[in-house]
Amino acid sequence: MALRHGTTTSARGITGIDVSASFLGRRTFTRYDAEDVVGQALARRLGVPYHSRRTGTAPPPGGCGWRLTLDGTRATLMLRLDERPLHRRAYKQRTIPGTLHPPLAAAMAVLADIRPGHTVLDPCCGAGTLLIEAALAQPEARYQGFDLSANALTAARANAAELPITIRRSDAARLPLPDNSIDRVLCNPPWGTQAHAGGLLATAPSRWWTELRRVLTSEGTAVLLLPHREDLTTAIRHGFTPAHMQRLRLSGAQPFLVHLTLTDAGRSRPAQQLPEGDGPVRSGRGRSSRDAPRAP
Numbered sequence: 001m002a003l004r005h006g007t008t009t010s011a012r013g014i015t016g017i018d019v020s021a022s023f024l025g026r027r028t029f030t031r032y033d034a035e036d037v038v039g040q041a042l043a044r045r046l047g048v049p050y051h052s053r054r055t056g057t058a059p060p061p062g063g064c065g066w067r068l069t070l071d072g073t074r075a076t077l078m079l080r081l082d083e084r085p086l087h088r089r090a091y092k093q094r095t096i097p098g099t100l101h102p103p104l105a106a107a108m109a110v111l112a113d114i115r116p117g118h119t120v121l122d123p124c125c126g127a128g129t130l131l132i133e134a135a136l137a138q139p140e141a142r143y144q145g146f147d148l149s150a151n152a153l154t155a156a157r158a159n160a161a162e163l164p165i166t167i168r169r170s171d172a173a174r175l176p177l178p179d180n181s182i183d184r185v186l187c188n189p190p191w192g193t194q195a196h197a198g199g200l201l202a203t204a205p206s207r208w209w210t211e212l213r214r215v216l217t218s219e220g221t222a223v224l225l226l227p228h229r230e231d232l233t234t235a236i237r238h239g240f241t242p243a244h245m246q247r248l249r250l251s252g253a254q255p256f257l258v259h260l261t262l263t264d265a266g267r268s269r270p271a272q273q274l275p276e277g278d279g280p281v282r283s284g285r286g287r288s289s290r291d292a293p294r295a296p
């Protein structure tokens with residue numbers, strides 16, 4: 001067994017252990033209960049002290065970290081091989097409220113099935129996590145991120161500095177992009193509790209969907225994190241159909257991870273007409289969305 005800070009196959013050289021647990025499903029005990037039971041047993045076997053995370057204090061240096069996951073009836077115990085947990089990405093120098101956990105962003109990028117030559121959009125890119133994870137996994141695509149917040153744009157530009165990702169300021173309800181120009185959308189829009197909708201979306205959130213449908217190609221797809229079940233109804237009303245849907249547990253909330261494709265109606269019908277006074281949706285080719293018929 002290779003242990004962090006140890007050069008041999010024993011526990012010699014480590015000063016203690018700690019355990020970090022997570023769950024799927026219902027349980028009648030806390031993560032700290034599980035961590036303490038497993039941690040104390042491991043510490044006894046290894047002959048080193050156990051540090052409980054229950055107190056909230058960081059483990060002392062020189063220790064060895066373990067991960068415990070409980071999924072229904074299956075428990076998996078894993079040894080951390082590096083000082084730094086893999087979810088702490090080196091690129092993530094700056095963050096914003098509501099920023100995504102990088103492993104979830106990476107999973108969303110895999111689900112999006114981004115191919116070489118694709119153009120990928122995040123219309124509310126925040127600190128850029130989704131586009132960065134996608135660009136690391138598929139460097140042969142083009143990436144475009146937009147956000148309204150100056151803090152988010154600064155964070156995204158700093159985090160994506162080494163990568164070919166274009167980050168610009170725009171309202172997601174009025175993107176400076178031509179119709180049918182985007183192959184993949186990756187986004188967790190600002191409908192949650194940590195990040196609030198601003199600009200045009202603050203008063204007309206459905207414009208997010210109208211704009212999404214306008215810029216997507218007919219074969220385009222979107223992988224989104226949506227906080228409420230009603231968001232799916234809205235998506236369907238705007239011509240999308242869920243190809244995959246999964247409920248997650250994330251920071252105390254249970255959002256939906258969805259993979260949306262366009263329905264036949266969504267493919268053939270032009271973008272929804274905007275309400276009077278809401279301003280035109282930019283259209284790069286031919287007629288603007290303002291000319292289009294209103295969706296039911």
Ligand SMILES: C[S@@+](CC[C@H](N)C(=O)[O-])C[C@H]1O[C@@H](n2cnc3c(N)ncnc32)[C@H](O)[C@@H]1O
Nearest residue numbers: 098099100124126127129148149171172198199
């Ligand atoms: C949940 S956060 C996105 C987090 C991002 N995925 C990350 O990992 O950092 C939502 C973002 O939407 C942005 N936002 C809010 N209203 C917007 C609008 N009308 N147009 C564009 N972005 C908007 C916020 O500034 C915030 O950065």
